[in-house]
Amino acid sequence: MTTRLLDACLGKPVDATPVWLMRQAGRYLPEYRVLREKLSFIEMCRRPDVAAEITLQPLARFDLDAAIIFADILLPLEGMGIGFHFAAGDGPVIERTVRAAADLTGVHVGDPRTDTPYVLEALRLVARELGGRVPLIGFAGAPFTLASYVVEGDHSRQFAEVKKLMFGEPATFKRLMDLLADTVIAHLLAQIEAGAQVLQLFDSWAGTLGPRDYERFAAPHSQKVLDAVSGRGVPVIHFAGGSVGMLAQVRAAGGDVVGLDWRIDLDRAWAELGEGVAVQGNLDPAVLLGPPDEVERHAADVLRRARRRPGHIFNLGHGVLPATSPDTVARLVEFVHDWNGEG
Ligand code: CP3
Secondary structure, eight states, rough: OOOHHHHTTOOOOOSSSSSSOOSSSSSTHHHHHHHHHSSSSSHHHHHHHHHHHHHHHHHHHOOOOOOEEETTTTHHHHHOOOOOOEEETTTEEEESSOOOOGGGGOOOOOHHHHHOOOHHHHHHHHHHHTSSSEEEEEEEEOHHHHHHHHHHSSOOOHHHHHHHHHHHHHHHHHHHHHHHHHHHHHHHHHHHHTTTTTEEEEEEEEEOOOOHHIIIIIHHHHHHHHHOOOOSSSOOOEEEEEOOHHHHHHHOOOSEEEEEOSSOOOHHHHHOOSSSSSEEEOOOOOGGSHHHHHHHHHHHHHHHHHTTTTTTEESSSSSOOOTOOOOHHHHHHHHHHHHHHHO
């Protein structure tokens, strides 16, 4: 049993730097692709036995310090009355986008027990299987990142529609954000009850906003979620992509740990965040497509900047890319654990 991750979340000293990887279960693993040939991504999520098996796949291969439940941030949308599907090769597509007040008709706060019981069942299965060996991470999307999908309709590059709604119809935008925040709170609380021992809030697209607009339009809703789920003995990781220009605002919104992408040196980010908060990150996932010496050079740089200061969780700055070799991941995990603070 290792409590490294939980200790690091709380800023306590650890025997080795804990490491897990966003999207550690997924297409770069051949055993995932075998299941994926038979089932669609949604079917995999909806079958608790399959989702549990996929969650555990990377742990069978690598000495990871956490499991993260196999699911998706978009799953709660359907129960809110916002249908979506995953188009082959294209990622998620929202069936009826929200771009005006009238589009919110029939959209309501979701209930995880009736909307995504399969996620809760998968959590229970994995928690039982792990038996406390490593902590199990539950997660949800932050309101702004979810709103980006709901308004844009797919994975947008410009975020023009969501910003148009935000600036042009702030009351409608706020109504949508409130519905999303309340839904996310319900899902995260249900995940704790089902066995999640750590939570991560994914605000992958936060950095598309400037710091002032993040502070005004997104952070209050993330803060509401983070406030509602904290103080329950379950540490919370607040991951905000592209947050280099607004670290103070991200920290102020809450979370025991701030998750960083790779666009800032870890020591500089930590200095800006200040005392009393742990830090997760921050290797560029694309580095893992390079040769071993390049991976080690980059990983050593992250670790050197963290200086084995209590409260560092090693991770990538975003999810593992499908073209990554599992051997590279194996070497990375070993390298992080073996790091002795020198070199
Ligand atoms: O981290 C993990 O291992 C847990 C599982 C997990 C998935 N999605 C599985 C998945 C988690 C934590 C997510 C979060 C998620 N989903 C985010 C936030 C983090 C991020 O990546 O920014 C976002 C934005 C989504 C929405 C989403 N889901 C997109 C844009 C896509 C398509 C892009 C892609 O990589 O294919 C998905 C599909 C998805 N979610 C897959 C997996 C393993 C790929 C499904 C497949 O085709 O096999």
